[in-house]
Amino acid sequence: MATTLDEKSGNPPLKFDRLDEKAFVATEPSNVDGAAISKDGMRVHPQPTADPLDPLNWSSFKKHTILAIVMYLYFMFTYITTTTVPSFPELQDSLGISYSQVNWTVAIPALGLAVGPLFWSSLADIYGRRIVFMLGTLIAFAATIGAAASKDYGGYMAARFFQGFGVSPAATVGMAVVMDLFFEHERGQKLGLWVLAIDTGLLAGPIIGGFMDLVSAEWIQWLTAILFAVLLVLEFAFMPETLYPRNFMLDRMPLESGEGTDIEKIGQLKGDPARVELTRTSKLFFLNLRPVPGMRHPKPWDSVVRFVLTFKYPIVVAGVLAYCFTWYWWVLTIITMIPAAYVQYSPQIQGLLFLGLLLGTIFSEMFMSGRLSDYIVAKLAKKNGGVRLPEMRLWLAYPAATLSAIGLIIWGVSVDQGYHWIVGQIAFFLFAAGIQMGNTVITSYIVDSYPLQSMSVITFYSVFLNLSAFASPFFIAPWQASSGFTWTFAAQGIITFFGAVPIFAALHRWGGLLRAVAGQPGWVNPEYDTM
Numbered sequence: 001m002a003t004t005l006d007e008k009s010g011n012p013p014l015k016f017d018r019l020d021e022k023a024f025v026a027t028e029p030s031n032v033d034g035a036a037i038s039k040d041g042m043r044v045h046p047q048p049t050a051d052p053l054d055p056l057n058w059s060s061f062k063k064h065t066i067l068a069i070v071m072y073l074y075f076m077f078t079y080i081t082t083t084t085v086p087s088f089p090e091l092q093d094s095l096g097i098s099y100s101q102v103n104w105t106v107a108i109p110a111l112g113l114a115v116g117p118l119f120w121s122s123l124a125d126i127y128g129r130r131i132v133f134m135l136g137t138l139i140a141f142a143a144t145i146g147a148a149a150s151k152d153y154g155g156y157m158a159a160r161f162f163q164g165f166g167v168s169p170a171a172t173v174g175m176a177v178v179m180d181l182f183f184e185h186e187r188g189q190k191l192g193l194w195v196l197a198i199d200t201g202l203l204a205g206p207i208i209g210g211f212m213d214l215v216s217a218e219w220i221q222w223l224t225a226i227l228f229a230v231l232l233v234l235e236f237a238f239m240p241e242t243l244y245p246r247n248f249m250l251d252r253m254p255l256e257s258g259e260g261t262d263i264e265k266i267g268q269l270k271g272d273p274a275r276v277e278l279t280r281t282s283k284l285f286f287l288n289l290r291p292v293p294g295m296r297h298p299k300p301w302d303s304v305v306r307f308v309l310t311f312k313y314p315i316v317v318a319g320v321l322a323y324c325f326t327w328y329w330w331v332l333t334i335i336t337m338i339p340a341a342y343v344q345y346s347p348q349i350q351g352l353l354f355l356g357l358l359l360g361t362i363f364s365e366m367f368m369s370g371r372l373s374d375y376i377v378a379k380l381a382k383k384n385g386g387v388r389l390p391e392m393r394l395w396l397a398y399p400a401a402t403l404s405a406i407g408l409i410i411w412g413v414s415v416d417q418g419y420h421w422i423v424g425q426i427a428f429f430l431f432a433a434g435i436q437m438g439n440t441v442i443t444s445y446i447v448d449s450y451p452l453q454s455m456s457v458i459t460f461y462s463v464f465l466n467l468s469a470f471a472s473p474f475f476i477a478p479w480q481a482s483s484g485f486t487w488t489f490a491a492q493g494i495i496t497f498f499g500a501v502p503i504f505a506a507l508h509r510w511g512g513l514l515r516a517v518a519g520q521p522g523w524v525n526p527e528y529d530t531m
Contacts, residue, residue, distance in 0.1 A: 045184040045451060046246060051253045053273045053281045055180045055242045063181045067190065069239050070177050071197035072231050073133065073170040076140070078198050080163045080224060081109050081469070083205035086347035087217035088339050094217065095153045103336045103473040108157050109164030110332075114466035116168025117459045121303035124173040125455060125526045128241045128284065128292050129180070132169050137235060140166030141228035148221035164466075170198075171462035172455060175443070179454050180242035180527070184388070188377065188444050192370020195439040196361065202331065203358040203432065206338070210351020240282035245294030246527045252276045295526040306456040306523060307463065313521065314514045315507055316446050320461045323442045326499030327401065329468035330408060330492045331435060333476040334428075340477075341415045341485065353421065356428030364433035369440040372396065390448035391511045393441055397504040400437035405493040407431025412489025438500075445507075449515060452524040
């Protein structure tokens, strides 16, 4: 049974004209007369049930424990890619390769990260999030041991690919867990924390790797294997299944609330889970190997099919490609060129030079990203008759792109001119703050635009995000060698500002119209699709 569309929750871009006002997004059908209402008087999404086994009804502590595990895996998602950067000279010597070839050792796990979501996403919608997390972590753990023990370039590169492939569920499946646990009005902050994990992993990796390189390049990988082993234990012990048959349970255990019920009071309205004889969430078998009951499941290859079909939806394509290929991929150009830019410093000092990037990322998330995005959306929604519009997420894209562009230009100039290292740290801070804001903006925007297809749109985002990270290490060394640091990174800053800003401005103005013209996808997440 496919879901219905709620036209009242339509998502025009800011009431520019009557045609835009008719654009809509899909929401899960409300089978209850008195829908739960958030504190600001707006209808919440997803609608909770009266079931204590509903992840939306779990305690805040339990939800945030699971979120912490998801963030741990997403931290490892990029940590594995960059933690080896300070050991580039040792890798060159031990494997007998050039500087360009050692850059490729950062690119190849990104290829695994790009391919993995196309394999894992449908499996997570069939067998659940928990088993996919554990299988992926196990593969990454084994591949990391292989990388630590490898003695030749081919074996090392194969191990690096499977490191990325194993940890890749953190992107699409991790986001699905966040969607399972939290309401839409909390999404900016929670997705901001989720994005913070990937960005801190990217930047903390070289700092930790620099100090592990004091022991040996191999011990960088052995520490990574230990981190995966700890994560696997946490997943076994503290991560229940979160895939929940929401439509099925809304029919059978609706929340018996009156109109205007505050979302904070729904804990008083929970029923007896034994009323419905359906094994679900934490009551599933410890290692569930059967399709999660109570919903219609995709085919294993549907994630690939839906990835291709997502090209029909222009706001997802334009937003994701603009972010990935005019903005985000410069992260890897900076990271892989730091050893060449600061060749006079030891690997440990080079690792510490990533602190500017890390601090910019953390500062941005604390003050300028997820929570601020939720605040802006709440304020604008009140002025818009209580209707949240996805385009309200885009206001932060403009300062974000500006900060990143300025940071890129300053850093390129500072290296060529031999400025004090603190100038480079300020540049890193600005660049990373913009990246963190931008990542939160694009993920929140595409998920708010297609909430019932969130797995598919995040798969699309994750594939291209990691393809951009895979591509950039192949061309950055020759580009810098021919143009110098100043013009290489000034060009990147110019591309970021004049490439990303006009595209996001166009989406801000016409995003709702483009959604209305494209129509709704012909599929939904399984939790919203009953048999």
